Amino acid sequence: MTVPTPAELAEGILAGQTRAVARGITWAEGADPRFPELLSLIFPKGGRARVVGLTGSPGAGKSTLTAALARLARAEGKRVGIVAVDPSSPFSGGAILGDRIRMQELYTDPGVLIRSMATRGHLGGLARATADAVDVLDAAGFDEILVETVGVGQDEIEVFRLAESCVVVLTPGMGDDIQAIKAGLMEVADVFVVNKADREGADRVVHEILQMLELGEHGAWIPPVLKTVARAATGIQELRDALERHRAFLAGPEGASRRRERTVRRIESIVQQRLLADLHGLSGANGSLASEAERLEGRTRDPFAAAETLLAAVRDRGGPARGLVTRIAHLGVAVESLEEGGRFYDLLGLLEEHAEVVESQKVSTSFRPVGESSIELLEPTSPESPIAKHLARRGPGVHHVCLEVADVAAALAKLKGAGVRLVNEEPFPGAHRCLVAFVHPASTGGILLELSQKLPDEPR
Ligand SMILES: Nc1nc2c(ncn2[C@@H]2O[C@H](COP(=O)(O)OP(=O)(O)OP(=O)(O)O)[C@@H](O)[C@H]2O)c(=O)[nH]1
Ligand SMILES: [Mg+2]
Known part of the structure; x- marks a missing residue:
C-alpha cells in the first residue's frame, strides 16, 4: 500500500480495516504530524466503545485477566481491542511461552485486535499516544477496548486515568504494594480485583482494601472489591458485571462529573506536553531554560521571575499567533x-x-x-x-x-x-x-x- 493521505486512512479506519487501524495507531504512537488531521476526521464517529484500563504490579495477572474478559466479550459477539502498554506482557511477547500459547486463539481471532505500545520514546507522552490509539480502535468500531498497564510509573498512571473504568489488580502476599496503591492509584480505582485468589491470604488483602476505602475519600461510587482466579476464569463474570454497573453509574448524573474530569485531563495532558516541548525548544534572546537556570544559580533571578520570563517567551512562540x-x-x-x-x-x-x-x-x-x-x-x-x-x-x-x-x-x-x-x-x-x-x-x-x-x- 502506498502511503495514504489522512482522509484515505480515516476511510479505512471507519470501515474497520485492520491494516488501516494498525497504521493509524502507528501514527498515534509516533506523534506523526498527520495524526491530528486523521483524528479530526475519525473522532466525531467514535464514542461508542467502552474502555477499561487494568493495572497492577508486574505478574499480578493483568494479561490473564484481560484475556479472560476478552473471551467473555467475544462470547457475546463483541469486537475487542487490546492495548498492552507493557513490555513484559504476554500480549507483547515477553512472557512465559505457556501463557502466550494459552492466549493463542485471541491472536488469531479476527474479532480481536491486539496492539502493544512501547513504554519508551513517545513524543508527546505515553498517555497521549495510548489515548489516541484507543480513539482509533473506537472509530474502527471495536466495542470493548482493554488497556493493560503496569501501574508503577507516573506515566502509566496517567495512561490508566484515561480509561472509562479503571481496574486495579492486586494479589495475596504483596503488603508493600498496598502502600504504593495508597499513594498513587487509590483515587483512580473504580474496581479492585484481588487476583490469584487460589493462593493464601486473598481475604486478608480484600480486608485491607476495604479498610483503606473506609478511611479514604470517595465520591458517589464506592469501588467494589472482587476476588478472581484469572487462570481458571473464576470471578470474571462478576468483574464484568461490576464494570457494567460502573458504566451505568458513569451514564448517570453522578458519573457526569467523573467523566468530565477525565475529559479535562486528556486536554490538559496534550496542552502540558505542548507547553513543555515549547519550553524545551526555547533559545535565544527571550530566554531559555538553560539561561534562566544559570541566572537562578547565580542568584540574579528568583524561581518565579524565571518562570514568568519563560512563560512569556513560550507564549510569544507557541501561543495563539497574535499579529501573525x-x-x-x-x-x-x-x-x-x-x-x-x-x-x-x-x-x-x-x-x-x-x-x-x-x-x-x-x-x-x-x-x-x-x-x-x-x-x-x-x-x-x-x-x-x-x-x-x-x-x-x-x-x-x-x-x-x-x-x-x-x-x-x-x-x-x-x-x-x-x-x-x-x-x-x-x-x-x-x-x-x-x-x-x-x-x-x-x-x-x-x-x-x-x-x-x-x-x-x-x-x-
Ligand atoms: N495461581 C495463579 N496464577 C495466576 C493467576 N492469574 C494469572 N496467573 C499466573 O501469573 C503469571 C503472570 O500472569 P500475567 O497475566 O502474565 O500477569 P501480568 O500482570 O500481565 O504480568 P506482566 O504483564 O508481566 O506485568 C502467569 O504465569 C499466570 O499464569 C491466578 O489467578 N492464580
Ligand atoms: Mg501482562
Missing part, C-alpha cells in the same frame, strides 16, 4: 478572461490598479483594491495553470483567499508543526513582490488559503 496575520490581502477570483471578468468590477468602481503575469502560476492577474484588501482576478495563460484546472473543474468563481503575514516561512513552520496540511512547504515568488505559499483546504475549513509576505521595495 496582518490583513486579508486579497480574494482570488478565477475568470475565463480578465477583460470580460473585469467589466463587472469596473461598474462597481473597483478599477484595476495593478496588472501582472505571474510565471510560477501561469496566470495574468488584475488587482482591484477594496479598502485594505483587493479583488485579484486570475486568468490562466496556459492549460497547465492551476487556474485553468480550477476553471475546467468548477467554472469561474472564488479560487483562494490570501492572508498577509509578516514572515511566511515562520508561519509555514508553525502550521506544519501543528499538523496542518500545506500545499507548499517552501515559499515562492508571487505577484506584487510577495513571497507566497498555499495551505490546503482540508486544514482551513474548505478554502484554499494563500499566505503572502510583502518583500521590501526594490531600491530605485
Whole structure:
C-alpha cells in the first residue's frame, strides 16, 4: 500500500480495516504530524466503545485477566481491542511461552485486535499516544477496548486515568504494594480485583482494601472489591458485571462529573506536553531554560521571575499567533478572461490598479483594491495553470483567499508543526513582490488559503 493521505486512512479506519487501524495507531504512537488531521476526521464517529484500563504490579495477572474478559466479550459477539502498554506482557511477547500459547486463539481471532505500545520514546507522552490509539480502535468500531498497564510509573498512571473504568489488580502476599496503591492509584480505582485468589491470604488483602476505602475519600461510587482466579476464569463474570454497573453509574448524573474530569485531563495532558516541548525548544534572546537556570544559580533571578520570563517567551512562540496575520490581502477570483471578468468590477468602481503575469502560476492577474484588501482576478495563460484546472473543474468563481503575514516561512513552520496540511512547504515568488505559499483546504475549513509576505521595495 502506498502511503495514504489522512482522509484515505480515516476511510479505512471507519470501515474497520485492520491494516488501516494498525497504521493509524502507528501514527498515534509516533506523534506523526498527520495524526491530528486523521483524528479530526475519525473522532466525531467514535464514542461508542467502552474502555477499561487494568493495572497492577508486574505478574499480578493483568494479561490473564484481560484475556479472560476478552473471551467473555467475544462470547457475546463483541469486537475487542487490546492495548498492552507493557513490555513484559504476554500480549507483547515477553512472557512465559505457556501463557502466550494459552492466549493463542485471541491472536488469531479476527474479532480481536491486539496492539502493544512501547513504554519508551513517545513524543508527546505515553498517555497521549495510548489515548489516541484507543480513539482509533473506537472509530474502527471495536466495542470493548482493554488497556493493560503496569501501574508503577507516573506515566502509566496517567495512561490508566484515561480509561472509562479503571481496574486495579492486586494479589495475596504483596503488603508493600498496598502502600504504593495508597499513594498513587487509590483515587483512580473504580474496581479492585484481588487476583490469584487460589493462593493464601486473598481475604486478608480484600480486608485491607476495604479498610483503606473506609478511611479514604470517595465520591458517589464506592469501588467494589472482587476476588478472581484469572487462570481458571473464576470471578470474571462478576468483574464484568461490576464494570457494567460502573458504566451505568458513569451514564448517570453522578458519573457526569467523573467523566468530565477525565475529559479535562486528556486536554490538559496534550496542552502540558505542548507547553513543555515549547519550553524545551526555547533559545535565544527571550530566554531559555538553560539561561534562566544559570541566572537562578547565580542568584540574579528568583524561581518565579524565571518562570514568568519563560512563560512569556513560550507564549510569544507557541501561543495563539497574535499579529501573525496582518490583513486579508486579497480574494482570488478565477475568470475565463480578465477583460470580460473585469467589466463587472469596473461598474462597481473597483478599477484595476495593478496588472501582472505571474510565471510560477501561469496566470495574468488584475488587482482591484477594496479598502485594505483587493479583488485579484486570475486568468490562466496556459492549460497547465492551476487556474485553468480550477476553471475546467468548477467554472469561474472564488479560487483562494490570501492572508498577509509578516514572515511566511515562520508561519509555514508553525502550521506544519501543528499538523496542518500545506500545499507548499517552501515559499515562492508571487505577484506584487510577495513571497507566497498555499495551505490546503482540508486544514482551513474548505478554502484554499494563500499566505503572502510583502518583500521590501526594490531600491530605485
Ligand atoms: N495461581 C495463579 N496464577 C495466576 C493467576 N492469574 C494469572 N496467573 C499466573 O501469573 C503469571 C503472570 O500472569 P500475567 O497475566 O502474565 O500477569 P501480568 O500482570 O500481565 O504480568 P506482566 O504483564 O508481566 O506485568 C502467569 O504465569 C499466570 O499464569 C491466578 O489467578 N492464580
Ligand atoms: Mg501482562
